[in-house]
Structure formats: structure tokens, C-alpha cells
Amino acid sequence: MSIDKSDKIYVAGHRGLVGSAVVRKLQSLGFTNLLLRTHAELDLTVQSAVDAFFAAEKPRYVILSAAKVGGIHANNTYPADFITINLQIQTNIITSSFSHGVKKLLFLGSSCIYPKFAPQPIPESALLTGPLEPTNEWYAVAKIAGIKMCQAYRLQHKFDAISAMPTNLYGPNDNFHPENSHVLPALLRRFHEAKVRGDERVVVWGSGTPLREFLHVDDLADAVVFLLENYSGLEHVNVGSGKEVSIKELAELVREVVGFEGELVWDKSKPDGTPRKLMDNSKIESLGWQPKISLKDGLADTYKWYLENVQQ
Ligand SMILES: NC(=O)C1=CN([C@@H]2O[C@H](COP(=O)(O)OP(=O)(O)OC[C@H]3O[C@@H](n4cnc5c(N)ncnc54)[C@H](OP(=O)(O)O)[C@@H]3O)[C@@H](O)[C@H]2O)C=CC1
Numbered sequence: 625m626s627i628d629k630s631d632k633i634y635v636a637g638h639r640g641l642v643g644s645a646v647v648r649k650l651q652s653l654g655f656t657n658l659l660l661r662t663h664a665e666l667d668l669t670v671q672s673a674v675d676a677f678f679a680a681e682k683p684r685y686v687i688l689s690a691a692k693v694g695g696i697h698a699n700n701t702y703p704a705d706f707i708t709i710n711l712q713i714q715t716n717i718i719t720s721s722f723s724h725g726v727k728k729l730l731f732l733g734s735s736c737i738y739p740k741f742a743p744q745p746i747p748e749s750a751l752l753t754g755p756l757e758p759t760n761e762w763y764a765v766a767k768i769a770g771i772k773m774c775q776a777y778r779l780q781h782k783f784d785a786i787s788a789m790p791t792n793l794y795g796p797n798d799n800f801h802p803e804n805s806h807v808l809p810a811l812l813r814r815f816h817e818a819k820v821r822g823d824e825r826v827v828v829w830g831s832g833t834p835l836r837e838f839l840h841v842d843d844l845a846d847a848v849v850f851l852l853e854n855y856s857g858l859e860h861v862n863v864g865s866g867k868e869v870s871i872k873e874l875a876e877l878v879r880e881v882v883g884f885e886g887e888l889v890w891d892k893s894k895p896d897g898t899p900r901k902l903m904d905n906s907k908i909e910s911l912g913w914q915p916k917i918s919l920k921d922g923l924a925d926t927y928k929w930y931l932e933n934v935q936q
């Protein structure tokens with residue numbers, strides 16, 4: 625299916641890491657009719673406001689990249705916010721999309737939907753086969769509900785709603801909050817600030833042994849548009865880089881990119897989270913999609929963006 629360049633596409637959460645990358649991608653491909661609303665303009669947790677917006681604007685396609693998002697500490701500290709806000713946003717958008725005639729919707733989940741001890745690499749079929757990782761089970765339950773909503777509307781109403789499950793993402797417009805962000809932006813900022821201050825050491829959380837798979841958000845945006853145009857199935861689709869690194873290796877890589885010369889100290893009082901979550905990407909690869917950006921290049925690009933846009 626090829627989407628007309630003038631079709632109205634609503635990108636929910638367009639100022640976030642993923643939404644902003646999707647907007648860049650769509651604009652670079654020549655899409656001219658993007659529908660965008662900031663959080664201040666439209667609070668997606670308010671069902672009546674979301675429904676009025678869809679009734680007035682009638683988008684043809686919807687990319688659901690608005691969510692309450694954070695790293696291991698935020699997920700562990702604000703479980704009520706993570707389950708409630710995500711259930712509200714996704715339920716409001718999916719139900720209004722269906723009732724106002726949206727042609728196709730893409731929902732974004734996360735690799736944390738899979739069981740803590742899922743087989744590696746994790747196939748799509750591992751969903752709901754075991755207990756979740758406790759630090760993010762509230763967020764994961766909301767995301768699993770999102771997948772199931774898409775499936776339920778497809779089964780009962782033939783609504784073309786699909787779900788993509790990205791691995792850990794990074795890139796421009798990431799959240800660089802010292803405690804609430806994900807590991808990669810947190811470390812870029814901490815190493816940079818330590819270098820500027822001339823510190824002798826930087827504290828990194830946990831044991832350093834967990835393995836994570838990182839994907840540059842521009843690759844994810846490419847996959848989102850690819851799936852919107854090429855996939856209409858019941859099952860969700862994994863989107864990863866296929867390459868994993870330990871948190872220790874990541875920290876060394878960030879130190880190198882930033883140019884910090886001090887030592888690393890591990891704070892083992894902080895949680896490690898899931899030991900490993902490498903996705904099996906064979907489904908999206910068999911559809912014809914491949915990632916392009918290496919972690920080393922992506923990190924250098926993100927540090928450059930951070931220097932130009934975030935640090936004072
Ligand atoms: N970052 C990652 O590593 C990963 C992300 N994902 C998924 O990708 C999607 C996007 O994540 P990401 O871009 O990282 O998140 P961000 O936090 O960067 O962006 C989320 C966006 O949603 C908006 N938003 C949040 N709450 C509301 C609300 N109540 N009303 C309107 N807008 C709202 C935010 O606006 P504001 O900031 O103004 O509140 C922000 O623009 C999520 O579904 C997430 O689960 C999946 C795997 C990994």
C-alpha cells in the first residue's frame with residue numbers, strides 16, 4: 625500500500641524522541657499534510673478532548689507515539705502514572721481513530737512487553753509466556769493492552785491497527801533527565817558534565833552486566849513508515865538493531881565518544897532490570913526492512929546533537 629503524500633497523518637507525541645523522528649522522516653519523503661498537537665494543545669488523557677479533535681480533524685492515518693516514557697528508575701518509582709497514563713492515551717486514540725474512520729493506525733509498544741526470562745533472541749510469539757520484569761511491569765501491562773486493543777479492533781471491526789515493538793531507542797530529542805531518562809542519554813549527559821567539571825570519576829548504575837540492544841531513532845522512524853506502508857497483520861512486529869552490548873561496554877563507548885578520561889564507579893544499589901532483551905528481528909527483515917545506523921555512529925551523532933541543543 626502506498627500512502628498518498630497529501631493524506632492527513634496524525635503523529636501523536638510529535639515533540640518526543642520517536643514522534644519528532646517520524647515527522648522528520650515523513651517530511652523528508654514529501655508528506656505535506658501532517659497533523660500535530662502539543663501536549664498543551666491537546667491532553668491525550670482526556671477522552672472528550674481527544675474525541676472532539678478526531679471528529680473535527682478526521683486524520684486518515686495515525687502514528688501513536690505519545691506515551692508516558694522513562695528509564696528504569698522512573699518506571700520503578702511512578703508505577704501508577706506509567707500504567708494509568710499509558711492506558712488512557714492509547715485507549716482514547718485507538719477508540720477515536722476507529723470511530724472517526726481512520727484508515728490505518730500504528731501503535732508503538734516496547735521490548736519490555738516480553739517476559740523477564742524470554743528466549744533470546746526474543747520472537748514475537750514470546751508475548752504472555754512468562755512473568756514480566758518487575759521494574760517495568762506496569763508500563764509493560766499497559767503496552768500489552770495496547771497490542772491487544774489493536775488486535776481486538778481488527779478482529780471485531782476489521783480496523784487496520786498494527787503494533788510495532790521497538791527495542792531501546794536513542795537519538796535527537798531524547799530525554800536527558802539525570803534520573804528519569806534511559807541509560808544512553810543519562811550517561812551522555814553525566815560523562816559530559818563530569819568532563820566539563822574535571823571530575824575524576826563517574827557513577828554508573830547497577831552491575832554493568834545487563835545486555836541491551838540499541839536502535840537509533842531515525843532507523844525506527846524508517847521502520848514505522850515501512851510498516852505503515854507494507855504490513856497489515858494481527859501480530860505485533862519487533863524492531864531492533866540485532867546487536868547487543870553490555871551496560872559496561874556502552875559506558876566505555878560513551879566515555880570514548882565524550883572524551884572523559886576519569887574512571888567508572890558502579891552503584892550496585894541501583895537495579896539492573898532485565899538481564900538481557902535482544903529481539904528476534906527476522907519478521908521485519910523478511911518483510912524487507914534493515915537498520916542502517918551503527919551504535920558508534922549513532923552515539924557520536926547524538927552527542928553532537930546534545931552539545932548543540934541541550935547543554936548550557
Ligand atoms: N525511548 C525508548 O527507548 C523507547 C520508546 N518506545 C515507545 O515509543 C513511543 C514514544 O516514546 P519516546 O518518543 O521515547 O517518548 P518521549 O517521552 O520522548 O515522547 C512522548 C511524547 O508524548 C507526549 N505526551 C505524553 N503524555 C501526553 C499527554 N497526556 N497528552 C499529549 N501528549 C503527551 C509527550 O509530550 P510532553 O513531553 O509535552 O508531555 C512527548 O512529546 C512510546 O510509546 C514508547 O513506549 C519503545 C521502546 C523504546
Ligand SMILES: C[C@H]1O[C@H](OP(=O)(O)OP(=O)(O)OC[C@H]2O[C@@H](n3cnc4c(=O)[nH]c(N)nc43)[C@H](O)[C@@H]2O)[C@@H](O)[C@@H](O)C1=O
Pocket residue numbers: 693694695696697699734735736759760763791792793803804805806807808810811828829830834836871894895896897898
Ligand atoms: C526501553 C525500556 O527502558 C526501560 O528498561 P531498561 O532497558 O532497563 O532501561 P534503562 O535504559 O533505564 O536502563 C538500562 C540499564 O542501564 C543501567 N544504567 C546504568 N546507568 C544508568 C543511568 O544513569 N540511568 C539509567 N536509566 N540506567 C542506567 C540500568 O541499571 C539498567 O541495567 C523500561 O523501564 C522501559 O521504559 C522500556 O521499555
